Amino acid sequence: MFERSDPKITSTQAAIFLTNTVLGAGILTLPRSVTESAKTPDAWISVLLGGGIIMLVIVLMVKLSQQFPGKTVYQYSRQIAGSIPGSFLSMLLIVYFIVIAGFEIRVFAEITMFFLLEGTPIWAIVIPFIWVGGYLVFGGINSIARVYQIIFPVSIFVLLLCYFFSGRLFDLNHLRPLLGDGIMPVLRGLKSTILVYTGCEVVMTITAFMQHPQQAVKAMLTGIGIPMVLYLITVVMSIGGLSVDSVITSTWPTIDLIRSFEISGFFFERLEFPLLVIWMMQMFCNFCSFFFNASLGISQLFKLKMAPIIFGLMPFIFLATMVPVRINDVFAIGDAIGKMGIGIFFLLPVLLSLILIVRRKGLKQNV
Amino acid sequence: MWSTIVSYIPGWVIFMQAALTLLCPLGIYYIYKKLYAFVSNAGPKMKANAQPNKDSTADSQVSGQYEADLSYVQQAIGGNSDVNFREFVVQGYELRAVLIFVNGMQDEESINRHVMQQLMFGNSGMKEEGQDSRETLTLSALKANLLPLTELEEVTELDKLQERILFGYTALLIEGIPAGLLVGQPNGSIRAITEPTSEALLRGPRIAFSEVLSENTSMLRRQGLNKNLEMKVYEVGSLVKRKLVIAYMKDIVNPDLLEEVKTRVSRIDMDFIAESGYVEQLIEDNVLSPFQQIQNTERPDRVINALLEGRVALLLDGTPFALIVPVTFSMLLQSPEDYFERWLPGTLLRLLRFFAAFMALMAPALYISFISFHPGLIPTELVISIIETRQGVPFPSVIEVLILEVSIEILREAGIRLPKPIGPAMGIVGGLIIGDAAVNAGIVSPFLVIVVAVTAISSFSIPMYSAGITLRILRFVGMMFAAVLGMLGTILFILLIFIHLTKLKSxxxxYVTPFSPLRLSDWKDLYIRAPLPLMKRRPEMMKTQKKKRRN
Known part of the structure; x- marks a missing residue:
């Protein structure tokens, strides 16, 4: 009656959906991974450059999706590439989403065990998290978008507050020299920056849910722009506050940064607690996005209802979470996901676009 | 290669846990479905029961044959000791007539003067004008010339007539006239109009609804001149019927909303609707939600303001509580006073209430998670002083909190029932002495007493009593979450509430508009109460017909 019953989201919601899908684990891991590979203070240029590349990728994805209004990648990939190859590509994407979902929870659980709940068995952290996520995914795209809309402003506010206060540690000399070793370290750093933007593949499904798909490019670029700026600030602040050497040696540099100063006379004195809280919520959003997209994919691929798939995916996500044994395995998976992301990029949007162009322009087919 | 893969295949414990991950939510889902189906099947059916101005044709009509009608009524309700039949003869026409009424509910003076006197003596002049008027005493002539009453209703079905008589109307049957006339309104004893006790304000009208529906509707009408305030009456209750009025602004309300309200009201199927709470529970969207989806109020000014925002009000006879639909979460934290005071104090109070709601919901959970799980996250000096005071306490913090919270809840429940003169005394004994003694006895820590007291006071600062109860229930759930998983549990609890709220609709x-779907223009009446000149538009979420508040 008042609210549309068909699953459609506004452009703002779509942008926030993308932001909340991408902004997550990277807040804590990105500074170390990018400086580790770049080994110079120029790591922040890599973030900027990576963001620029991802923006181009996203424009490509949106343009592709806009050719098939109201259809997700799971549906139009079969239309473009044929039934079997299309299904195969969709399957690949689904597996990719499940792996990321498991990875996100694992990182979440590791941090929680390290900072908040020492000695708690990992399953006790992971399982309730999956359940609550399942409850959200049950509500469909509308419910998810609304929860994101509530969490998003709080997250941004707290994050910026943390960075604002960490400004007192900021030393511009830590960021110098600019491009001292040339452009090569920046390019090396690109590899790890791509990882933090993984998940932007959801663009190919959200566009289908948008109320005004013609605004998709603007909305999605905003959606990726916000995490890009935040990641940039994260890296600049971490390196500027801690120096390159300490960022490389610390496991969670952002938390170390926030921990290393106290605001006396304030209730919390240290801001790591609010940072952890909003980071957990952000991880929850991340996880739910992938959970939703994976179950949506399966449901559209096999033409099944959502409910049984959501239940069915829960144990698989749990297993995906538990497969890495040590924390180094977790990081290895992270790298693998980054590589998978690049592969997915070439297989889905690029390949599909090429086929589409060939079929439409070259063979004059009506796809 | 193969051996590396094998080494990463998790052990059987993990697989058991994976199975647990699947089975638990499946079980919960199944139970929820069953419960929901059970509740909604037992509830109202899809058929329309109550209809506006029901025109059912009963078998027995008032025939106009005096003897037959009278004996029918006498047989049906004459057995009641308090039903009186006063027979007399209409002067000038020599027609027999009877007044039927229930003892104590007739308006003696008005009946005597305007009915008895008129019919027995007052129409002598008329007879001279027309000699054959004995034949022409018709219903219309009777109404036009003989009965000087403003409220006069004619009933043609005998069964309906009996119902009305027993409800307190005074009925008049006259030989030859095929209708019963209700000449007197029920005149039972009613309560005086008092201040709204559940929504007391310092500034603002002090008038509250009473139990009489006509009084309540008239209070709404008297709010100001307006030709668009429309009220539609429905009859609800299958065995004991009551009037239910749907009030709305004809030119503002969204027609779809109105239609929805009407269909839901007409679906009500219950033998007796004792209070508007019955209506609320029978027409709400989600029976299993802890949040109320319909607002109840006893303030006419609140109702009229809601109507002007494009909402719909439901007034039930016999209760001072009107219902307002639809309701959103932010409305539960608003009070009419916000608008009566200037905007700065109004804004401050708003913010205070949001904070109070947060405290009422989360304070004990935060206490548990900080004390039991993460003492490292609070400043060191504070933690030392808290730990010092907790030294002798033999319980884990969750038991400690539960002891005090449960006693406060009991005290609060008992406080409502205590006789007025000893209420405050018991409050002091319960709150102060027990709290102090519990600290001295070493059962709880003094810091916790502060937390629990702040929580209790916070939940009273919420303007809607029913919303306060919701927070009280959820507070205990939050404590359980915090006791199991500390801060993580608390966050999961908050997320659960968010998710539930976004799924809820009224x-x-x-339910969470204007937070989400985001309606920034409605935010000027959310955390802040913007100055009145800025509030030019009605809430966007209501999708009203007239968007602007001014011409």
Whole structure:
């Protein structure tokens, strides 16, 4: 009656959906991974450059999706590439989403065990998290978008507050020299920056849910722009506050940064607690996005209802979470996901676009 | 290669846990479905029961044959000791007539003067004008010339007539006239109009609804001149019927919303609707939600303001509580006073209430998670002083909190029932002495007493009593979450509430508007109460016909 019953989201919601899908684990891991590979203070240029590349990728994805209004990648990939190859590509994407979902929870659980709940068995952290996520995914795209809309402003506010206060540690000399070793370290750093933007593949499904798909490019670029700026600030602040050497040696540099100063006379004195809280919520959003997209994919691929798939995916996500044994395995998976992301990029949007162009322009087919 | 893969295949414990991950939510889902189906099947059916101005044709009509009608009524209700039949003869026409009424509910003076006197003596002049008027005493002539009453209703069905008589109307049957006339309104004893006790204000009208529906509707009408305030009456209750009025602004309300309200009201199927709470529970969207989806109020000014925002009000006879639909979460934290005071104090109070709601919901959970799980996250000096005071306490913090919280809840429940003169005394004994003694006895820590007291006071600062109860229930759930998983549990609890709220709807309006779906223009009446000159538009979420508040 008042609210549309068909699953459609506004452009703002779509942008926030993308932001909340991408902004997550990277807040804590990105500074170390990018400086580790770049080994110079120029790591922040890599973030900027990576963001620029991802923006181009996203424009490509949106343009592709806009050719098939109201259809997700799971549906139009079969239309473009044929039934079997299309299904195969969709399957690949689904597996990719499940792996990321498991990875996100694992990182979440590791941090929680390290900072908040020492000695708690990992399953006790992971399982309730999956359940609550399942409850959200049950509500469909509308419910998810609304929860994101509530969490998003709080997250941004707290994050910026943390960075604002960490400004007192900021030393511009830590960021110098600019491009001292040339452009090569920046390019090396690109590899790890791509990882933090993984998940932007959801663009190919959200566009289908948008109320005004013609605004998709603007909305999605905003959606990726916000995490890009935040990641940039994260890296600049971490390196500027801690120096390159300490960022490389610390496991969670952002938390170390926030921990290393106290605001006396304030209730919390240290801001790591609010940072952890909003980071957990952000991880929850991340996880739910992938959970939703994976179950949506399966449901559209096999033409099944959502409910049984959501239940069915829960144990698989749990297993995906538990497969890495040590924390180094977790990081290895992270790298693998980054590589998978690049592969997915070439297989889905690029390949599909090429086929589409060939079929439409070259063979004059009506796809 | 193969051996590396094998080494990463998790052990059987993990697989058992994976199975647990699947089975638990499946079980919960199944139970929820069953429960929901059970509740909604037992509830109202899809058929329309109550209809506006029901025109059912009963078998027995008032025939106009005096003897037959009278004996029918006498047989049906004459057995009641308090039903009186006063027979007399209409002067000038020599027609027999009877007044039927229930003892104590007739308006003696008005009946005597305007009915008895008129019919027995007053129409002598008329007879001279027309000699054959004995034949022409018709219903219309009777109404036009003989009965000087403003409220006069004619009833043609005998069964309906009996119902009305027993409800307190005074009925008049006259030989030859095929209708019963209700000449007197029920005149039972009613309560005086008092201040709204559940929504007391310092500034603002001190008038509250009473139990009489006509009084309540008239209070709404008297709010100001307006030709668009429309009220439609429905009859609810299958065995004991009551009037239910749907009030709305004809030119503002969204027609879809109105239609939805009407269909839901007409679906009500219950033998007796004792209070508007019955209506609320029978027409709400989600029976299993802890949040109320319909607002109840006893303030006419609140109702009229809601109507002007494009909402719909339901007034039931016999209760001072009117219902307002649809309701959103932010409305539960608003009070009419916000608008009566200037905007700065109004804004401050708003913010205070949001904070109080947060405290009422989360304070004990935060206490548990900080004390039991993460003492490292609070400043060191504070933690030392808290730990010092907790030294002798033999319980884990969750038991400690539960002891005090449960006693406060009991005290609060008992406080409502205590006789007025000893109420405050018991409050002091219960709150102060027990709290102090518990600290001295070493059962709880003094810091916790502060937390629990702040929580209790916070939940009273919420303007809607029913919303306060919701927070009280959820507070205990939050404590359980915190006791199991500390801060993580608390965050999961908050997320659960968010998720539930975003799924909830009240008559099709998402419960958390304007947070989400985001309606920035409605935010000027959310955390802040913007100056009145800025509030030019009605809430966007209501999708009203007239968007602007001014011409």
């Amino acid at each position: 008559f099709g309006v998402p």
